[in-house]
Amino acid sequence: MTVTIRTARTLTAVGAALTLVSPFLAWTWTARYPGNLTLNGYPGGSQLVTLVTGLLAVAFTTRHLAPGGAVRALRAASLAALTSTWITVGAIAVTLGGVVNIEPGGWLAAAGTALLAAGAHTLPDDTVDSPPPGRKLPRAVEIAVITAVFLAAMYILAYGITTESAEEFLAFLPAAGLGVKALSASGLAARLSRITARNRTATAIAAFAAALAFPFTQTGDQYTAIADNILVFAAVALGLNIVVGLVGLLDLGYVAFLGTGAYTAALVSGSTFSTLDIGPWPFWATALLGMAVSLVAGVLIGAPTLRLHGDYLAIVTLGFGEIFRITVNNLDGTSGPSLTNGPNGINSVPNVEILGFDLGEPHTVLGVEFGRFANYYLLLLAVIALIVFVYARAGDSRIGRAWIALREDEKAATAMGIEGFRYKLLAFGLGASLAGLAGTVMAHLQTNAVPDNYKFADTAPPNSAFLLAAVVLGGMGTISGPLVGAALLYLIPAKFEFFNQYQMMLFGLALIIMMRFRPEGLVPDRKHQLEFHDEEVARAEARRAAAEATA
Known part of the structure; x- marks a missing residue:
């Protein structure tokens, strides 16, 4: 079991390193593909999506940023990088007329994200059914966190709106969805929800300011x-x-x-x-x-x-x-x-x-x-x-x-x-x-x-x-x-x-x-979420009770 975990961690580390390096290399030789992926040392177009999702996966390799469980968050983030990258590499081959148009950076990105996803899905699950709520931050810090989150969300939405081609949007969409899933699985989304509930006025102002x-x-x-x-x-x-x-x-x-x-x-x-x-x-x-x-x-x-x-x-x-x-x-x-x-x-x-x-x-x-x-x-x-x-x-x-x-x-x-x-x-x-x-x-x-x-x-x-x-x-x-x-x-x-x-x-x-x-919707009402997933909640309660009995 130790060897398996060590191997999984090695795969994850190597995959993450290759994923983060690949956006700085050219993925194709011609600017005819949207986003100009021909430059070395300067990510552009869909390479930015691979870079951001790779950084998100690296962030979840540590338990400190994932109170609800790092492995599930890492798996979702690795899938975000994998789908975005492979869609882009595949679109390069289809749009330009063959895999010969893929430069080494593209192959490196495809291999790196595949290794990252394989390693993440080999690691044992460490999900916490009831993660700790986290300590209450000073009000000024919580307002700063809310503002930063809404500005980041607006930037992501603006990126989706301003994508110039269907290929770029097709690479962006699953990455955004799986990225949100990673944040939810990590427990950070739940903590953010508690912070916004304590600062409703600041949340409304921050949302309006970000949209403005x-x-x-x-x-x-x-x-x-x-x-x-x-x-x-x-x-x-x-x-x-x-x-x-x-x-x-x-x-x-x-x-x-x-x-x-x-x-x-x-x-x-x-x-x-x-x-x-x-x-x-x-x-x-x-x-x-x-x-x-x-x-x-x-x-x-x-x-x-x-x-x-x-x-x-x-x-x-x-x-x-x-x-x-x-x-x-x-x-x-x-x-x-x-x-x-x-x-x-x-x-x-x-x-x-x-x-x-x-x-x-x-x-x-x-x-x-x-x-x-x-x-x-x-x-x-x-x-x-x-x-x-x-x-x-x-x-x-x-x-x-x-x-x-x-x-x-x-x-x-x-x-x-x-x-x-x-x-x-x-x-x-x-x-x-x-x-x-x-x-x-x-x-x-x-x-x-x-x-x-x-x-x-x-x-x-x-x-x-x-x-x-x-x-x-x-x-x-x-x-x-x-x-x-x-x-x-x-x-x-x-x-x-x-x-x-x-x-x-x-x-x-x-x-x-x-x-x-996800029958309860992308941003579900808490009551609806419990109604649609009552069996999962019951299983989580049973696991918690068994753990307490064993202890």
């Missing part, structure tokens, strides 16, 4: 436009999370409320294509009107349908979403009254103007020129902050506790005096109004409101299917879950456009894999 830093790192609008669309998607997903995550209602037509807000804003925007001789209204008035109209729509559709349950409610909401799209498609003056211009929609929606600042014009902030999409990024951050505030306050209130009680057991909640229909209608209306707010910004951002933007399912978000998937994939009942889910579900189709005819198939396959191995 993104446009300052960009020199153009190409990637800021992607970030804008992610924020719109995330804002709507957060609103849907009130209905699905807190109350447990399956809404398959939620995108209609986004469309309601968008059409309302377009009609009063002063656009030359608007059929109403109204406007332009100030943005604050447009936002309030969009929220109010969406709220009325939510109440009108919710009042007769929320007495239904389960599949029946889902079918009715699906029908409502399709009715909305067909209705705005027919309000063209021929099939119905002239209101929405039918399939042509309302175009040339002017840019938002706030306090004399036209968001369509470039402005200089702290010496950095902000273009149109950077301006809208700041507006959308404010919208996200407002929605997060409303979600957090509602979820922690008496109303939020009633919603959760209805979600867990409606009959028991009703027996305890909670009026289910009234509370569900309140959630439906609140979620609809938040979607309407996001819709008002979306109409100005995209400069139009057309029926094709509000389908149940399409190859690109936002649509009802992707919105629901973002909530489930990210984690129902949490704030950060839908944000993470929305970012992933927008980026993956955007980066993998070459899979156009297979997008929905790959999307479905990814969801199946996700639901099989």
Whole structure:
């Protein structure tokens, strides 16, 4: 056994050394492969991913940084390095026409990560079922840790957004996922969760500050436009999370409320294509009107349908979403009254103007020129902050506790005096109004409101299917879950456009894999996590009891 452990440690050490050296050597001879992997002594492109995941693996070779168990964390980090490196090396061979295009640095990276992963998976497991919580740090230190973590997370997300090719993004995605798994297995994620729970205000400020830093790192609008669309998607997903995550209602037509807000804003925007001789209204008035109209729509559709349950409610909401799209498609003056211009929609929606600042014009902030999409990024951050505030306050209130009680057991909640229909209608209306707010910004951002933007399912978000998937994939009942889910579900189709005819198939396959191995979502609610993994928890309790009995 001693020889096996010594051999495993040797393999791990040699693999880690080769992994860290290889990014400083050329992986191919031509700059035709994205990221320019031809330089010696200067990592670039996907080599940076291999270097970072290699450093993460080296960090977990010691128990000091892994209170929950170093070996499982090391295994996950080694797999992150392995998958990223082998995807890149394989893509070099496929893209450039053969393995002859792989330079020695590429072969060294492939061999090093393979040895690292082999050694890590040979080591005996040292997982601790109940790692020590760790001593409480001074408040200033905890705030510094929170800030550093959010800045690092924003840098990683920005790297994913700004990858210039599908090959680079394909190497980045599994590395990021397995890297997060390594942090979770090490116990560091749990400790960070306890630190953020003790400093909620500082956590919110740090998250907002990290997001605010993104446009300052960009020199153009190409990637800021992607970030804008992610924020719109995330804002709507957060609103849907009130209905699905807190109350447990399956809404398959939620995108209609986004469309309601968008059409309302377009009609009063002063656009030359608007059929109403109204406007332009100030943005604050447009936002309030969009929220109010969406709220009325939510109440009108919710009042007769929320007495239904389960599949029946889902079918009715699906029908409502399709009715909305067909209705705005027919309000063209021929099939119905002239209101929405039918399939042509309302175009040339002017840019938002706030306090004399036209968001369509470039402005200089702290010496950095902000273009149109950077301006809208700041507006959308404010919208996200407002929605997060409303979600957090509602979820922690008496109303939020009633919603959760209805979600867990409606009959028991009703027996305890909670009026289910009234509370569900309140959630439906609140979620609809938040979607309407996001819709008002979306109409100005995209400069139009057309029926094709509000389908149940399409190859690109936002649509009802992707919105629901973002909530489930990210984690129902949490704030950060839908944000993470929305970012992933927008980026993956955007980066993998070459899979156009297979997008929905790959999307479905990814969801199946996700639901099989992590049904509680990427950022799960603690209660949901325990429900889905109760057998694992029971086994951990049994191991702990056996260890105590033996001692």
